[in-house]
Every structure is written in C-alpha cells, then in structure tokens.
Amino acid sequence: MKALSQPSFVPNKRKYLFCGDEEGMERLSPVIQRVQKENHSYQLLLVDEKEGKDISHWLQNQNMGSYLYIAVEWNKLKHLKKVAEDQGFSVDEAQCIGHGARFIQVFCYKCHLKTVVSGESIKQVIDCPHCHLTLSVSDHYSPLHDSYLGYPATIEKGSGHA
Ligand SMILES: [Zn+2]
Numbered sequence: 248m249k250a251l252s253q254p255s256f257v258p259n260k261r262k263y264l265f266c267g268d269e270e271g272m273e274r275l276s277p278v279i280q281r282v283q284k285e286n287h288s289y290q291l292l293l294v295d296e297k298e299g300k301d302i303s304h305w306l307q308n309q310n311m312g313s314y315l316y317i318a319v320e321w322n323k324l325k326h327l328k329k330v331a332e333d334q335g336f337s338v339d340e341a342q343c344i345g346h347g348a349r350f351i352q353v354f355c356y357k358c359h360l361k362t363v364v365s366g367e368s369i370k371q372v373i374d375c376p377h378c379h380l381t382l383s384v385s386d387h388y389s390p391l392h393d394s395y396l397g398y399p400a401t402i403e404k405g406s407g408h409a
Contacts, residue, residue, distance in 0.1 A: 265289065271346060382398065
C-alpha cells in the first residue's frame with residue numbers, strides 16, 4: 248500500500264470508503280467531491296484524534312470491490328494501514344495519505360543500524376550517527392527492516408546536493 252501526501256481519484260470502483268481525521272478529510276476533499284459529483288456510492292468515517300477509533304469492524308462490513316482512502320497523521324498511518332491490510336485491502340484497493348510531521352527510519356548500508364530522521368530526508372544525504380558514514384537516503388523501503396535503505400553517498404563537492 249502506497250503512502251502518499253496527496254490522494255488521487257481511482258475510477259470505476261463499486262464503492263469509495265474515506266477514513267480520516269479532520270485534516271485528512273480535508274486532504275481527501277477533492278476526491279470526495281468528485282465521488283459525490285459522479286454519484287458513486289461512498290461512506291465516510293471520521294477518526295477521532297484522541298480516541299484512535301478501531302476501524303477494523305467498519306472495514307470488515309464493507310463489500311468486495313470497495314476502494315479505501317485512509318488519511319491521518321504520518322505517525323498513525325502505519326497502524327491504520329496494517330489494520331486495513333489485515334482486513335484484506337491490498338495495494339490496489341487502498342491509498343494511504345499522510346499529513347503532519349513525518350519520521351522515517353533509515354537503514355545504514357555499512358553498520359546495519361537504524362536512524363530516525365525526518366521524512367524530508369528521502370533522496371537527501373544524512374550522516375549515520377552510528378558509523379559516521381555519509382548516507383544517501385534512497386526511496387527504497389524495506390519492509391523487513393521497516394526502513395528506507397541508506398547507501399554510501401558519492402558526494403560531489405559543490406553540487407548543491409546537501
Ligand atoms: Zn552506519
């Protein structure tokens with residue numbers, strides 16, 4: 248399941264499911280408006296920011312062929328994504344939209360230790376705090392390590408890469 252910062256409309260689904268917090272629903276609003284305009288069937292579930300509602304029951308009762316949008320803060324997205332996957336929503340049946348501060352883990356190619364950095368670091372260069380190697384953070388996500396892979400950076404001085 249892809250994690251994105253903006254949703255995109257996927258046509259020809261039997262039903263559209265929108266699950267998000269307030270900010271998330273705002274992100275989803277262009278898609279929601281389109282679904283309403285084109286008269287597709289849909290359902291909204293507002294996730295309360297404090298309670299962290301359990302969406303598994305709601306997902307369980309949906310029919311096959313439903314397309315799911317989840318839009319919450321990045322730090323809550325992983326959990327909801329897992330819940331959706333457990334309910335049988337595959338990569339092709341859902342979109343995850345994150346907002347707010349995002350943190351990712353980077354797996355160091357050399358010392359095999361993980362470092363938590365801001366999500367902005369993808370495709371940027373960081374220093375591994377463990378072995379001090381300069382790492383280029385790739386956009387290759389490793390589910391095994393729950394991390395983005397960091398490769399030795401080949402730094403060209405003055406290229407404006409940093
Ligand atoms: Zn390292």
